[in-house]
Amino acid sequence: MRTAAAFIGGYVIASLGAAFLARFLPLSPDQASLMGAILSFAICTAVVMWAFAAQSITKLWLSMVVIAAMLGLPVWWSIITEGRL
Amino acid sequence: MNTSFRQSMAWLHTWSGLLVGWILFAIFLTGTVAFFNDEITVWMQPELKSFRSSEQALGHAVRFLEQKAPEARRWNISLPSKRGEGVNISWQPEQKDGEEPRRRRGDRSTSATLDDTGQAVNVRDTRGGNFLYRFHFNLHYMPVIWARWVVGFCTMFMLVAIVTGIVTHKKIFTDFFTLRLKKGQRSWLDGHNVTAVLALPFHLMITYTGLVTLMSLYMPWGIAANYKNTDSFYETVFPRGEETKRSGVSAPLVPLDDIVEKATALWGGKAPSNISITYPGDSAATVDITRSVIGELSSRRESLTFHGITGDLMPKKNSSGVGIETRNIMINVHAGRYSGTTLRWLYFLSGVAGTIMIGTGLVLWTVKRRQKLPDPARPHFGFRLIEKLNVGTIVGLPAGVAAYFLANRLLPVDMAERPIAEIDSMFVVWAGVFIWAMLRSTKRAWIEGFVAAAILYTAVPIVNSVTTDRGLLNSLLNHDWLFASFDITMILTAGCFFFLARKVQNHTPLAKPDRTKRNRPSSPTPNAGAAHIEPSDIAGVTVQAAALDTSK
Numbered sequence: 001m002r003t004a005a006a007f008i009g010g011y012v013i014a015s016l017g018a019a020f021l022a023r024f025l026p027l028s029p030d031q032a033s034l035m036g037a038i039l040s041f042a043i044c045t046a047v048v049m050w051a052f053a054a055q056s057i058t059k060l061w062l063s064m065v066v067i068a069a070m071l072g073l074p075v076w077w078s079i080i081t082e083g084r085l
Numbered sequence: 086m087n088t089s090f091r092q093s094m095a096w097l098h099t100w101s102g103l104l105v106g107w108i109l110f111a112i113f114l115t116g117t118v119a120f121f122n123d124e125i126t127v128w129m130q131p132e133l134k135s136f137r138s139s140e141q142a143l144g145h146a147v148r149f150l151e152q153k154a155p156e157a158r159r160w161n162i163s164l165p166s167k168r169g170e171g172v173n174i175s176w177q178p179e180q181k182d183g184e185e186p187r188r189r190r191g192d193r194s195t196s197a198t199l200d201d202t203g204q205a206v207n208v209r210d211t212r213g214g215n216f217l218y219r220f221h222f223n224l225h226y227m228p229v230i231w232a233r234w235v236v237g238f239c240t241m242f243m244l245v246a247i248v249t250g251i252v253t254h255k256k257i258f259t260d261f262f263t264l265r266l267k268k269g270q271r272s273w274l275d276g277h278n279v280t281a282v283l284a285l286p287f288h289l290m291i292t293y294t295g296l297v298t299l300m301s302l303y304m305p306w307g308i309a310a311n312y313k314n315t316d317s318f319y320e321t322v323f324p325r326g327e328e329t330k331r332s333g334v335s336a337p338l339v340p341l342d343d344i345v346e347k348a349t350a351l352w353g354g355k356a357p358s359n360i361s362i363t364y365p366g367d368s369a370a371t372v373d374i375t376r377s378v379i380g381e382l383s384s385r386r387e388s389l390t391f392h393g394i395t396g397d398l399m400p401k402k403n404s405s406g407v408g409i410e411t412r413n414i415m416i417n418v419h420a421g422r423y424s425g426t427t428l429r430w431l432y433f434l435s436g437v438a439g440t441i442m443i444g445t446g447l448v449l450w451t452v453k454r455r456q457k458l459p460d461p462a463r464p465h466f467g468f469r470l471i472e473k474l475n476v477g478t479i480v481g482l483p484a485g486v487a488a489y490f491l492a493n494r495l496l497p498v499d500m501a502e503r504p505i506a507e508i509d510s511m512f513v514v515w516a517g518v519f520i521w522a523m524l525r526s527t528k529r530a531w532i533e534g535f536v537a538a539a540i541l542y543t544a545v546p547i548v549n550s551v552t553t554d555r556g557l558l559n560s561l562l563n564h565d566w567l568f569a570s571f572d573i574t575m576i577l578t579a580g581c582f583f584f585l586a587r588k589v590q591n592h593t594p595l596a597k598p599d600r601t602k603r604n605r606p607s608s609p610t611p612n613a614g615a616a617h618i619e620p621s622d623i624a625g626v627t628v629q630a631a632a633l634d635t636s637k
Contacts, residue, residue, distance in 0.1 A: 018306045023310050030406065034406075038411055038415070040306075041241070041244065048241075049249060052097045084310070085311060085317055
């Protein structure tokens, strides 16, 4: 469903985006964590808008999964190899 | 949905706006009022006269605390500032071994307010403006975390509504200057647009920064990605310093005036707002002194720590960096505590515009839908429900706020659980308006509701002058601008509600345009301004409306 895609997709992708920025922004870990969270709300807004503009719901869900993977896998890999503080 | 991007954004704007509109109205109204929360608290404690000097205040506070709580773990003294508060002191008693330190906020047994002569004043117990401030993110009658999730959810909806509203708004700058009155739905749309666009930067800012303020709840994943547990993160970003322990050896506390002098010098002349003494009377005592952040955008709690016996400055770790600076600036811009009087009023007026934006949006929804009903005189249940919820919220909450102020003046000063009674009064009146709205026809409910709200607001300064010696006349004579502007604002608000009541009373719905005429190009529709508007019209997609509407 489109609304579910917007809510769930919005929050999940925004959270993964926050984690991605936290790991990969060229800042100290504490500052990067903060900036990631601060920027995540813009990501969530964009995803929600995209979810309602998209023409095909199937395509929407698939694209969301792909984006989540593109954000989530590097984060997961980075945590496995470099660990957390 | 095979519609254009603009049309789907318009659809999203309408639905996201309505569903949470009532809650957002409540958040915006109480948040706007909260810009003056300290001033409202002062008004709600009329026993407290304003202070002349703070040098004596500190001495009085220390003497009082030495007498009342010599063995306390911590003394807190807040000094009078330009916003009018008195000297508020509180203390944290030394806890017995194994006991958790527990202090309810505003616990009267461990706090006091002092007057000019150092005597404790019997000030009426009230949450003051801080109740309204906390309501706008904690709501009420529910666990705080639930409330914050509801508020956060609604705020994200609002952010989406604002951004989609901008995207949908093809002629955003032209429409900024357009307010077509007496044109039915068009007028509501214009009113909604004007209040939205007029303070658009404010609305965008307040919504986004509102989310950031509670981001540790909504978005902990940034921290989780880098830290195994949050403690190490918080220690890095908000270093607390060594936790001191009592030495058991008593020693006299350094004169606090010296500390104030040193701190003021280090701060380039800025005055302190709070002083906190840990383990007073002990040789391990420390003094924390915090300064007011009026005029500063990037500081949160500028404080210095001094040794309690020698008066030497103790070094403190300070965290800095783009992340914490951005966060601090965003929170400060949201709360507006740094602002002086003029900017604070601008914040307030922008908030009023935002509240009106939400209110007109809610009404616009029903105005538009009413024209689409098969029988506008007998709407279906869902539609009637939304109309009643509109009245109940838009009239009920402001009426409730007036009732809160009235309860403050009318409830006995010494009654038990007084703050709770004041707060309950607001909700009782709000519920009363809801019930009244359900029982009356919608138009009569609006009129009677607005009149009732106007009467309540008129009553506030009247009851004030009858029950205290700080009525409007006295405050004007004594140059008590805080009390005077509060009472005047009450009167102006009452005036607005009377005006609105009259408007609704004189309102006659515009005739539904004869749609058959559209198909005959030789005779254009007589009142193009009241033409039936489709959602796509907001996007300016319908060519006919654009061609016929020469007023654009």
